[in-house]
Amino acid sequence: MSQPAGKVALHGDNQDWRDPLSSAGQRMRSLAGIELVPEVIPSLESFEQMVKSSLRTNKTPDMLKYWSGYRLQDLARTGGIEDLTSQWEAAEEAGWVDASLRPAFTHQRRVYGLPMNLAYWVFFYNTEVFAELGLEPPTSWDAFIDVCGALKSAGITPLHATTDGRWPAFIWFMEVLSRQDPVFYEELMNGQASYTDARAERALLTIAEFSDNDWFTALDMNHVNAAAGVMRGTVGMMPGGTFFTPNFVSAGGEPGRNLDAFVLPMADPGAPPCMIFESSALVCTVKGPDKREALEAAGSWLHPEVAEAFSHTLQDGSPNPGVVPANPMVAGIVDTVRQSELTLLNRFWELGPPELVEATVDDLAGFLLNPSSYRSTLATMQERADDAWQVWREAARS
Amino acid sequence: MSAFTTGRPRRRIPVRTPAGGARHNGRQSRKMGGPLAAFPWLLPALALVGVLLVYPFFRSVYGSLFEDNGFSRSFVGLDNYSRLAEDPIFSRSLLNTLMWVAGTLLLPVLLGLLIAVATYRMRFGGVAQLLVVLPYAISGAATAVLWNFMLTTDGAVNQMLRAFGLDGLTHSWLLEWPHNTLAMIVASTWQGTGLNVVLFVIGLRAIPRETVEAASLDGASGWRMFLYVTLPQLRAVTVVVVGMAIVNSLKAFDMIWILTKGGPSRSSETLALTMYRETFRLFHVGYGSAIAVVLTVIVVASAWLYLRRQMPDSARN
Numbered sequence: 244m245s246q247p248a249g250k251v252a253l254h255g256d257n258q259d260w261r262d263p264l265s266s267a268g269q270r271m272r273s274l275a276g277i278e279l280v281p282e283v284i285p286s287l288e289s290f291e292q293m294v295k296s297s298l299r300t301n302k303t304p305d306m307l308k309y310w311s312g313y314r315l316q317d318l319a320r321t322g323g324i325e326d327l328t329s330q331w332e333a334a335e336e337a338g339w340v341d342a343s344l345r346p347a348f349t350h351q352r353r354v355y356g357l358p359m360n361l362a363y364w365v366f367f368y369n370t371e372v373f374a375e376l377g378l379e380p381p382t383s384w385d386a387f388i389d390v391c392g393a394l395k396s397a398g399i400t401p402l403h404a405t406t407d408g409r410w411p412a413f414i415w416f417m418e419v420l421s422r423q424d425p426v427f428y429e430e431l432m433n434g435q436a437s438y439t440d441a442r443a444e445r446a447l448l449t450i451a452e453f454s455d456n457d458w459f460t461a462l463d464m465n466h467v468n469a470a471a472g473v474m475r476g477t478v479g480m481m482p483g484g485t486f487f488t489p490n491f492v493s494a495g496g497e498p499g500r501n502l503d504a505f506v507l508p509m510a511d512p513g514a515p516p517c518m519i520f521e522s523s524a525l526v527c528t529v530k531g532p533d534k535r536e537a538l539e540a541a542g543s544w545l546h547p548e549v550a551e552a553f554s555h556t557l558q559d560g561s562p563n564p565g566v567v568p569a570n571p572m573v574a575g576i577v578d579t580v581r582q583s584e585l586t587l588l589n590r591f592w593e594l595g596p597p598e599l600v601e602a603t604v605d606d607l608a609g610f611l612l613n614p615s616s617y618r619s620t621l622a623t624m625q626e627r628a629d630d631a632w633q634v635w636r637e638a639a640r641s
Numbered sequence: 642m643s644a645f646t647t648g649r650p651r652r653r654i655p656v657r658t659p660a661g662g663a664r665h666n667g668r669q670s671r672k673m674g675g676p677l678a679a680f681p682w683l684l685p686a687l688a689l690v691g692v693l694l695v696y697p698f699f700r701s702v703y704g705s706l707f708e709d710n711g712f713s714r715s716f717v718g719l720d721n722y723s724r725l726a727e728d729p730i731f732s733r734s735l736l737n738t739l740m741w742v743a744g745t746l747l748l749p750v751l752l753g754l755l756i757a758v759a760t761y762r763m764r765f766g767g768v769a770q771l772l773v774v775l776p777y778a779i780s781g782a783a784t785a786v787l788w789n790f791m792l793t794t795d796g797a798v799n800q801m802l803r804a805f806g807l808d809g810l811t812h813s814w815l816l817e818w819p820h821n822t823l824a825m826i827v828a829s830t831w832q833g834t835g836l837n838v839v840l841f842v843i844g845l846r847a848i849p850r851e852t853v854e855a856a857s858l859d860g861a862s863g864w865r866m867f868l869y870v871t872l873p874q875l876r877a878v879t880v881v882v883v884g885m886a887i888v889n890s891l892k893a894f895d896m897i898w899i900l901t902k903g904g905p906s907r908s909s910e911t912l913a914l915t916m917y918r919e920t921f922r923l924f925h926v927g928y929g930s931a932i933a934v935v936l937t938v939i940v941v942a943s944a945w946l947y948l949r950r951q952m953p954d955s956a957r958n
Binding site for chain 1: 906
């Protein structure tokens with residue numbers, strides 16, 4: 244496990260991050276004398292298993308690419324990961340990190356992870372198809388509905404929705420609910436509101452309406468095929484994180500030429516405007532063999548040069564606001580965020596006890612397959628939430 | 642030996658039973674062939690089975706008596722098992738597992754037998770067998786990727802049905818239960834039949850020519866020949882094939898994991914998937930161990946019951 248002096252291993256679950264981490268590591272070597280060595284376990288399950296089973300041993304990896312939000316809190320509770328508050332504060336003082344991201348990396352007022360990427364949740368579309376049909380990316384909810392109708396009339400399936408791979412079943416609930424009532428979304432996701440609330444029901448009814456309009460693709464179409472469908476002109480829009488961009492590129496998409504993305508407009512114009520973000524956490528373990536070097540590496544992770552090398556190779560957003568956006572599409576999204584002063588809300592997957600999220604994604608998949616079951620779905624989700632939050636709070640007290 | 646002799650055939654060759662060597666005097670029997678004589682030879686196998694199978698099983702039984710989240714654990718006795726009995730997913734999972742057992746017994750075994758019998762004397766039969774066996778060389782994961790391309794709503798199967806004007810037969814194969822489980826059983830049949838063909842062909846080649854000739858002279862042919870001569874002679878191979886089919890179907894995993902991950906909404910989970918999800922996704926290690934124990938008991942019990950009924954006794958070929 245241990246690396247030679249001047250090198251520190253960073254374990255993750257995503258093969259696509261190998262090159263970005265290498266280029267960030269090379270830049271880090273010239274700045275801080277420490278090089279990152281990416282180690283990939285290309286399976287979410289195996290990676291998580293390895294982390295949780297090794298954390299209490301001195302065979303644990305030094306650095307991890309982990310999830311933010313409650314998943315990070317879950318890990319912090321074990322006492323197996325380092326407090327990185329001082330690294331965060333130093334970066335914030337230097338203007339190297341977007342301060343609004345801090346809560347997503349905090350457990351009991353201490354920071355346990357540093358943001359690695361900043362993926363924005365957007366709607367991808369094919370600019371050539373839109374131009375052909377005389378459509379503009381929507382800037383209001385009504386315009387979004389009109390675009391869906393126009394695409395449908397043109398024989399194009401307007402929206403991608405899927406249950407393939409289990410986790411994506413939450414995407415539509417997250418997008419619609421956050422645009423209808425961002426405050427309620429935050430409350431619900433943090434266990435302060437109920438799934439049986441009329442506002443949650445309204446979100447599901449909106450999705451059911453989209454489904455009744457036949458606006459959704461087949462629910463077993465995965466993201467790779469959906470991205471290809473967008474580029475071929477058979478699928479109109481695909482909701483997803485900016486980390487999906489490579490899928491479009493490999494299907495012939497080019498940000499700034501025939502591929503672009505917009506932020507789903509607010510359904511309630513009176514609500515504070517928001518969008519969903521996703522950011523992986525850079526974590527240092529307590530028992531890692533190269534802990535000293537890992538902490539030093541964490542200290543220079545958000546340095547503009549390192550952050551830029553990473554985000555430009557990854558072609559995604561950066562948590563360091565000073566980094567030049569990696570491509571025109573990301574630049575456009577960053578402009579929207581700044582101009583509209585969008586509040587960044589963490590993704591469904593990272594909010595709430597992981598056990599609850601793991602179960603509710605299956606409930607939402609059941610709803611997508613049978614939209615008329617919206618009431619029973621919400622009742623089931625609330626039952627799960629009651630149990631899961633009770634366990635979570637008890638664990639917090641112990 | 643004639644196929645039409647009644648009663649149990651007697652071997653002409655003296656059979657050496659274990660420890661049944663020459664027993665001229667007690668001294669010699671102590672020297673070799675005593676009841677413990679085989680023990681040193683068994684030791685490596687026993688050690689291997691003990692370390693790799695027996696110990697993990699009892700470790701799982703022990704683990705299933707705890708509430709264990711991977712970090713902390715507390716003894717809860719049989720609580721995990723009572724929770725399992727009340728879990729609605731467990732019954733669905735059990736039903737899917739039984740569907741896999743029935744489907745795997747029905748399709749790959751029957752198809753394997755039919756293809757072997759139909760092709761083993763046929764001209765170019767070897768080529769036909771090779772084509773059927775080829776998918777067996779592909780890993781379960783790769784097979785699943787291939788079938789995903791076939792079974793999705795916009796996939797090859799539905800496109801073909803539409804091309805032939807059979808729109809009414811199209812389905813969202815992977816999205817609806819029981820279609821998803823049945824479709825995956827078909828996919829695994831495509832992959833697994835080849836091995837059964839090989840085993841049955843070996844069995845067919847082992848049937849003595851004299852037996853078949855004698856039956857022909859007595860007027861047996863076609864279906865009667867198959868039913869009264871070929872099939873009984875294949876009994877030993879059938880035991881192996883069916884035994885393997887039962888065990889493989891009970892631990893079906895990779896195909897399901899890649900095609901549906903047990904979804905949508907957990908509708909296509911089998912016990913193996915439920916165990917994996919509870920243990921490695923949710924870190925309910927104790928609960929997952931309880932599922933593993935239940936699955937092991939089912940596998941071992943069904944294999945033991947079947948083999949006990951079917952194994953030819955040791956005095957026969």
